[in-house]
Amino acid sequence: MAKISVRDLVGPNAVTYEDGEPVYHALRDALIEGEEVDLDFSGVKVFASPFFNSAIGRLLAEFDSELLNDRIEIAALSSSGESVLRRSIDNAKDYFGDPKQREAVAKVVGDRAAVR
């Protein structure tokens, strides 16, 4: 089982989209390799939703819930971190599970990019 230490990648505060990037890539690489992952939050104290949206919620665009439940073991996450993570995952499931919502967002983003 591969071990990913969030503290080693991010430090004690996991709050920004950018903080989520290295964790997302480490998780994704391991999943593509077919590995099981121990995602360890020891030593991480402060959590906010941008981090979880970027690090973990995004995986639901590519992998289904069953596979993620089977392959990722989450360890040493504080209760406040758990609340934010669960909300982030629920939101990502709604978002990635609803093509209309994604298309609407993509259209707005695309229109704006075209205007620029």
Added chain:
Amino acid sequence: MQLLILTINDALSDFYRLFRLGQQMALAPPGERIEFDFSQCGFLRQNAVAMIGGMVRLAEHRGHPTSVLLEGASSWLRTNLYQNGFAHAFGVGSSPWKGNSVPYRQDRELNKEGFLEYLREDWLGRNWLNVSEGLRDAICGQVWEVYQNAFDHSESPIGITACGQHYPRNGELKLTLADFGIGIPARVRRYLGDEAMTASEALRWAFSRGHTTRTGTFDADLARGIGLDLLREFVRKNRGRIEVYSHDACLFVDERQERYMQPFGTGATGLPKVTFLGTVVNITFSCDETLYILSNESAGRPYF
């Protein structure tokens, strides 16, 4: 132009007076000096310090020379503004020191370590809040959501300003964050292409789960829009309070209510309409840990 600043608390009518000051400032002819005159001011709460600090910076950004005049202010106010670093930030005082107020702060850009240290040490770390380290970290995370949101959405030319205060008599700890950008209603209307949407409808939309106006280039496809919803749930569970003001709308959330209003129009109050083209968030937490519930909502349930 002289802006006379009187005593300001953090009730609805006090925010109204702050927004009136902002509108008055916007009328200054280009290049004219703007004097912020505190000579008749007895007391300012943290919301006024954060907002007036931002107004001075906004005036500078617009090319106005500025002066902060503290002579004649009450001794309480002068001590407070010296202590919390407001006076020092505007060149009229010595270095701040620790006291009952939380320092005045301005971040032009997102400053992760600096702002979290400010929350942990200067706001929550003064033994005013009788809470565990875990709860302190949880509160830091909740306030971070507001801070990150301001940088993601506001387009504020001066970033954010913040100030806090401890109120021992009420057992409350307060923090105000203000930005001077385009405001939540403008951002939501532009995003949805719905110019007819009222400011309070836009605020309600922005605070609904899964709704976000972020369209940055960091990435194209992320599920977002839960930060404000998380904060709302946290303060409701834990007997805190948030007030959000943007344009002519506001949102009040506490354990009993969630109200979206447009109190500053020409209707019920009979007062001239004001609009604040930015967003200010006033957060109140209780100092008593026994009032907090850190949920362990679903231990054992699969995450995904």
